[in-house]
Amino acid sequence: MRPRRLLARYAAGLTSAYLLTVAEVIAIVLALSGRRAATVPNIATAALLICIGTATVLVGAVLIVRPSLRWLRAGRQPTEAERQTTLKTLRRQSAITVAPWVLTAAVLIPLNLEAGTEVQVVIASAILFGAIATLATGFLFTLRTLRPILASVSPDATTPRLTAPGVRARLLLMWTVCTALPGLAIALLLFMQSRGWIIESTTPIELALLVLALVAVVLGLRAMILVSISISDPVGEVVDAMAEVERGKIDHAVDVYEWSEIGRLQRGFNSMVAGLRERDRLRDLFGRHVGEEVARRAIDADESFSGDERDVTVLFVDLVESTRLAATREPHEVAEVLNDFFRIVVEEVDAHHGLINKFQGDAALAVFGAPLRVEDPATAGLATARALRDKLRCLPVDFGIGVSAGPVFAGNIGAENRYEYTVVGDAVNEAARLADLAKDYESRVLCSAAALERADDAEQSHWATQHSEVLLRGRASATQLWMPKGHDVDD
Structure with missing residues (x-):
């Protein structure tokens, strides 16, 4: 992929992830609090924050990837400083996607101090959901785009502490965000309504429960796709590469762009193929010394030397x-x-x-x-x-x-x-x-x-x-x- 196209796809993916989550958060707030949150100050402030957040994510995406594109465009290996900068790409992406929501919380929550506890809880919960959803969606939309860059600076012995959540941790995280949190929110709404806490017992909450359920389904599907792609893609590449090796193409290697145990699987495969190449090279040298047929028969017959x-x-x-x-x-x-x-x-x-x-x-x-x-x-x-x-x-x-x-x-x-x-x-x-x-x-x-x-x-x-x-x-x-x-x- 060309560097300019990669930059455009990455910035578009991260920005669209933010805007998609913003639309979901607005739907949640309106469904849970209705007109109490849809005041003129809130609407104006939210529109301004969305513009600032969009610009922040867009500019941040460019600033994150552009340094890596310099050596990628030049077709050379990155220097150690460039490599260390690129290794922090995912960490900086997380900060960029969460930053607009931190700003939103810092502005909207104080702005609604007099709107009542219910509105504040809805806004705070929606912002928390937005931060988590944007983080997950951002990774989903940019995962494949970043692979050429991450594969060029894959962790090695010089970066032993650089890791990413493993398969088990990803599944648990997906369950927490997509099942546990929405389920807990539904349970809390029902409990608070039955007790008359914050929410009056006569207040209809069916629409809110429906929205939370839909959020769980939509976010769960998104997270499931993200986790499945992050696992199936590299494993599938290793499986395909193993098939190539089985057909005798031992010059095949896979890109190492995962930093979890899946990345260790990728590196292990490459090490295995390198070992096979070295073994074949030694067999070739052995064959040149003793003759190809003699070498082959000696190995097949397990002759003692x-x-x-x-x-x-x-x-x-x-x-x-x-x-x-x-x-x-x-x-x-x-x-x-x-x-x-x-x-x-x-x-x-x-x-x-x-x-x-x-x-x-x-x-x-x-x-x-x-x-x-x-x-x-x-x-x-x-x-x-x-x-x-x-x-x-x-x-x-x-x-x-x-x-x-x-x-x-x-x-x-x-x-x-x-x-x-x-x-x-x-x-x-x-x-x-x-x-x-x-x-x-x-x-x-x-x-x-x-x-x-x-x-x-x-x-x-x-x-x-x-x-x-x-x-x-x-x-x-x-x-x-x-x-x-x-x-x-x-x-």
Whole structure:
């Protein structure tokens, strides 16, 4: 809503609330006291007071909202001073709507001191009713208009004492004003007539009782609408926002313009959505580290990341002479080559439900069988190695791929507040050594007998051996070498 339109609607709403209540008060006074109160001085004075009251409410409404419209019109956040001023809007509105009735009471009651107790009681009761009704009606007519302003300065930790009546207090207040007070007035009229106090026993009061009953009905309806809107609107917005979140739109938030427990509900919803966004962000980061499919299945299966011993297949892929590449090409060209390399590796490992455990400069370590248990990790790892061999040949760099299998520790390694998920075991070292050795073979891919023995028959048919064993650096026992068919094993 535009600031100028907001100001006009707010001023019109507050002023019309006052004028509507004035008409109701006049009807009450005339019905209860008739000509005794409708004297020329009273009529003239009341007309003047109504004009002054209307001007007071109109000007006061403008003065209340105009400071807030400055930063709202500028499209900026309010300063702390502006925020504190805006937080007092409802309090100042209450004062503005009650002020004309205080002035009316200060003038009309002394003016009617000689008119008799009955007229004074009627005027005082009508003014009290007018003050309460204007207060309630003013809130009813301006509640929605003020929401954009109140939502921009909603209370937080810096304003812990700023509160508004809660649902229970509002219902009790509505009952008091709309049921208890008119009912008490009716009871007092009947009691005073029966006793002859103030009102003669022969004085007809049927019209007065009817007016009070109508006042209770009209004011009760107005207050009920006010209370219901003040509760149903924010709750309905939260319900609608929850439906949006349920459909996956977690960027949705509700305006916080209530300062009661309903406002705490609004803030609680926004905090919940913020938590969901943070959780999804962490899940996204987790997925980028371990692969989207692996992350999703780990969460769905509630897999433990604390650590245990597993039989896995390890694939290690390393680029050849990446240092020379950096020396002969521009940095952005090197970055493009590395990005293409890692993209191909990630795509193939993800396609076979493996885990990119870590990137090491120009190398990558992939694990099949941890953290998620897969049905045939060796087959998946060997199939990935063959696919990488074909796709990495398009890069302007050479590479070596090693595949091994065996028991490893898979879990969190590090300090209590900083750790990473990794695998530790002889199979990891063997895969790294095989990748380094594979750079000397035309196939550029080598696997150990331990890995091939664990694969299914279909995958084993793609591999051949040179029937010799090699003692890899750092290992105590020799490793039998296998490579994809179609390459010279004695290269």
